[in-house]
Amino acid sequence: MLTEDHVPCATVAFVKNRASEPTFDVVGVGHAIVDVVARVDDAFLAEWKLDKGSMALIDTDRAQRLYAAMPPAIEISGGSAANTTVGVASLGGSAAFIGRVSDDELGRVFAHDIRAAGVEFASAPAEGGTPTGRSLILVTPDAERTMNTYLGIGAEFRTSDVDPELIQQGRIVYVEGYLWDDVEAKAAIRHSMECAHQAGRLVALSLSDPFCVDRWRDEFVSLIDDCVDVLFGNADELRSMYQVDDIDKAIAIAKSHCQIVAATRGPAGSTVVSATESVTVPAPPVPHVVDTTGAGDLYAAGVLAGLARNLPLDVCAQLGHLAAGEVISHLGARPEVELGNDAKSILAASARA
């Protein structure tokens, strides 16, 4: 859907500053996760003392106990940055993903699904018994999701897992903040970002989760200052990040630390700001919200797909809302339909305006 000949947006013209023509619009770096999704009521969350809407890391023992207590579930490939790369491909862009799976059934499920979605996934499965990561996702009747993630091999993300050549083949490298939870992964993340910058690529980071921000606020401040061009966050994450009560204040502060900030505001839409421009775009209404898992991931997919093709910020935001709106209308965090035609309509409307 995304055409090179669309009128470029001055604010993101720096994407053009690149060593050689990249192969992918987006290279995502994150946890390879298979989601185990079940519907529960609020009493279940209370019984297990779970913070609705958040992501908690859990160990093997708690994963087993929580799973045993859960209703029947379905397994769907997930992972935050992985979902984003699938979204980019669904929109008609090109994407690759870097993340660790094991040589087990869930690892094969993850690899199959992301490749079948058209995303390049070259990470070799690890042997040695640490299983592929999974997230026990509890969807309440209000469509909110509460995630309990056992990272498995995904937590063991190391510099040796980063292929600099692949990173440099992306116009934008996109890293999920969740990765920062492993102390040894931090060096690998910085390495990814440095590789990207060496080739003149853009670096994007998702704040992932307000609790994740709480855990790593100071380190995220340094990381964003040092390495991040495009920052993604929702209202809770950005307010927590910059310790202010107001999302617009948080966006203003964030803007002083990186080039583009893309902030989601729930059903109200999103705000995307650069040094010279600020757009707030309402989200089209979604008639029947079933499961909000992946909303932020797919919003990022739309914005990144747009930025990679130098589209205006308001078009980037519209692509984000398109992808997020589709994914929250069903169970699971990846698009069930190709989004390319709808993306073309957005581009056509923008060209006419």
Add this chain to the structure above:
Amino acid sequence: MLTEDHVPCATVAFVKNRASEPTFDVVGVGHAIVDVVARVDDAFLAEWKLDKGSMALIDTDRAQRLYAAMPPAIEISGGSAANTTVGVASLGGSAAFIGRVSDDELGRVFAHDIRAAGVEFASAPAEGGTPTGRSLILVTPDAERTMNTYLGIGAEFRTSDVDPELIQQGRIVYVEGYLWDDVEAKAAIRHSMECAHQAGRLVALSLSDPFCVDRWRDEFVSLIDDCVDVLFGNADELRSMYQVDDIDKAIAIAKSHCQIVAATRGPAGSTVVSATESVTVPAPPVPHVVDTTGAGDLYAAGVLAGLARNLPLDVCAQLGHLAAGEVISHLGARPEVELGNDAKSILAASARA
């Protein structure tokens, strides 16, 4: 939902002829399968030379090649008789399931899901490396499903896997015809049926699939004559079974070989006949049919739940249509909601009539 004090139906009063009070309404015996479900177009079926609507057994090599070619999928617990037991539990009945899983991730998924649905599942996971069975299910835009099953450990169903005590705890033992595809499983199936009859229980069999009937017609004739009280089949299966063009002729022949025949007729409903009674019950319309996987399994669940409680045949059929109608309205072969309240409404309406 199903109350003991409902007016018993004379035609199935032989259920009362039992050694001691059974624990379960239904004990299902079948393949433990995890479904791998993806949406494809008709061209995909043509390319892979697949018979739409049927179940084909595939080996490891074809399973790997077909899976690699499939779009992104979701994993949902399945298995024909297993789905039926989950349906019985969802309707408010009690059920147990016997079937083989391995000590692997899909085996744990299967065991979790069936237990979480309220079905007793005591089969111990097998060790030794043969994986848990899976069915690659391709759902076309017309909601029809085409199944390609790699049985794995499920094919190794043996007499030692049959717990006579558990079998005898069921008012009805229900066996899926698919099991007959393994030559060594046949003895185990007959053993299950004999155990049930020793305790005065009913034995039910599903014909499963027209190709399955084709493969084993003569053996099925003997098995039904020797051991089967209640026979389930759709129009294709029953016509193939008795080599006639007309479903009513097939039902009439089947009736001479067993006590009750429950025949599904697609959207037109179903016919249930006994020695003294014959009812044809229309199926309530289902506004949006998404995936017909499990329609027959869930119809059987309703009929069995009714027969186990001595309900009239027309009520049994209505319970079958209720359960089948729910399961074809979404992806996957197991109910997404509890069916007990709707079942109660059917019983209440029947009591008033």
